[in-house]
Amino acid sequence: MNxxxxxxxxxQAFFPVAxxxxxxxxxxxxxxxxxxxxxxxxxxxxDATQGxxxxxxFIHVPAAWMSMFIYVMMAGWAGFGLxxxxxxxxxxSSALAPTGAMFxxxxxxxxxxxxxxxxxxxxxxxxxxxxxxxxxxxxxGFIALKGAIQDPARADRAGAILAxxxxxxxxxxxxxxxxxxxxxxxxxxxxxxxxxxxxxMLLGMLLMALAAWMYSIAVALARLRRIILERxxxxxxxxxxxxxx
Amino acid sequence: xxxxxxxxxxxxxxFFVWGSYGVAALCIFLEIYFLNRKNxx
Numbered sequence: 001m002n003x004x005x006x007x008x009x010x011x012q013a014f015f016p017v018a019x020x021x022x023x024x025x026x027x028x029x030x031x032x033x034x035x036x037x038x039x040x041x042x043x044x045x046x047d048a049t050q051g052x053x054x055x056x057x058f059i060h061v062p063a064a065w066m067s068m069f070i071y072v073m074m075a076g077w078a079g080f081g082l083x084x085x086x087x088x089x090x091x092x093s094s095a096l097a098p099t100g101a102m103f104x105x106x107x108x109x110x111x112x113x114x115x116x117x118x119x120x121x122x123x124x125x126x127x128x129x130x131x132x133x134x135x136x137x138x139x140x141g142f143i144a145l146k147g148a149i150q151d152p153a154r155a156d157r158a159g160a161i162l163a164x165x166x167x168x169x170x171x172x173x174x175x176x177x178x179x180x181x182x183x184x185x186x187x188x189x190x191x192x193x194x195x196x197x198x199x200x201m202l203l204g205m206l207l208m209a210l211a212a213w214m215y216s217i218a219v220a221l222a223r224l225r226r227i228i229l230e231r232x233x234x235x236x237x238x239x240x241x242x243x244x245x
Numbered sequence: 246x247x248x249x250x251x252x253x254x255x256x257x258x259x260f261f262v263w264g265s266y267g268v269a270a271l272c273i274f275l276e277i278y279f280l281n282r283k284n285x286x
Contacts, residue, residue: 052258056265063269102272110265117261219276226284 011088011228012237018221018228025221029214036207044201056114057201061188062209064107066216067135068170070100074142075167078160090156091231093163094146095224099216101139108132119183127176128184131169138166152231 007013040058047054074096081089111129112122123129142162149155177186188197197205232238 053261055262059265059269098276102276106269106272109268113261113265215273219280222280222284226280 009086009088011091011232012235014088015225015228015241018225022218022221022225025214025218029211029218032207032211032214036204036211039200039204039207044198044204050118053114053117056110058204058208060107060110060114061205062212063103063110064132065209066212067100067104067107067132068173069213070096070103070216071135071139071163071170072167074100075160075163078156078163081156082160082164087152087156087231088228090152090159091224091227092220093142093156093159094227095220096216097139097143097146098223099219101136101143103212103216104132104136104139108136115183124183126183127180128173128182131173131176134169135166135173138162138169142166 008017036058040055044055044058046052074093077089077096078093080086081093108129111132115124116122142159145162146155146159149158176182177184229238229242233242
């Protein structure tokens with residue numbers, strides 16, 4: 001079991017495995033998104049106070065969850081690569097960053113469009129919103145830093161340090177609504193207490209969150225395969241792979 | 246339409262909800278498009 005895991009840490013060994021997993025995660029993402037959107041738009045009732053605008057929750061909350069989760073995963077892989085000197089870890093972190101940045105942007109955008117009809121403003125320099133914006137800058141900084149360094153090993157090390165320093169922002173985002181008086185509401189869903197929303201709304205939100213999760217894995221695997229081929233371009237197996245693709 | 250939207254005098258379903266889902270769908274489309282384009286290079 002352990003030797004199999006070590007074998008998969010080699011980019012050459014992981015490349016075909018990622019290719020096999022990709023269609024499954026893509027299919028799951030599509031199916032879960034369809035089910036989630038059906039519940040969001042055709043099953044969940046209109047909210048008594050917010051009207052139809054509350055339906056933004058089905059995209060906003062999953063995007064916000066993924067923005068934080070992907071950052072932790074990205075920093076985890078980057079840190080693992082820094083400690084263990086494994087090439088695939090750095091590639092994993094590079095593969096995750098653009099998707100994390102995209103979900104952060106979606107969370108900010110949908111939050112602004114939800115804020116206007118409910119709070120009367122698109123934006124406020126509130127702790128939750130500001131720390132989420134900082135997360136977007138961290139993602140963009142990570143991508144830019146890695147792109148600016150030609151040597152992949154040095155790029156991975158520099159990126160890992162930035163990712164690990166930036167991970168402190170994730171608990172700040174999550175707990176900001178408890179630590180400070182924010183315009184943003186507190187968490188509706190928590191592991192420690194019952195959700196403060198109707199079951200059907202929660203179902204739609206969880207389906208969309210699972211879809212976002214599957215999508216992130218699928219896209220990260222597809223991007224990882226490209227990064228592996230780029231970095232291993234001088235290896236015989238990669239040349240063979242490119243010629244047959 | 247909710248009370249807040251009536252106050253603002255906008256069709257919240259069209260603007261706020263579709264503005265959110267539309268931009269999210271566009272982001273996902275662009276991510277997949279650029280990924281496929283790079284994969285083909």
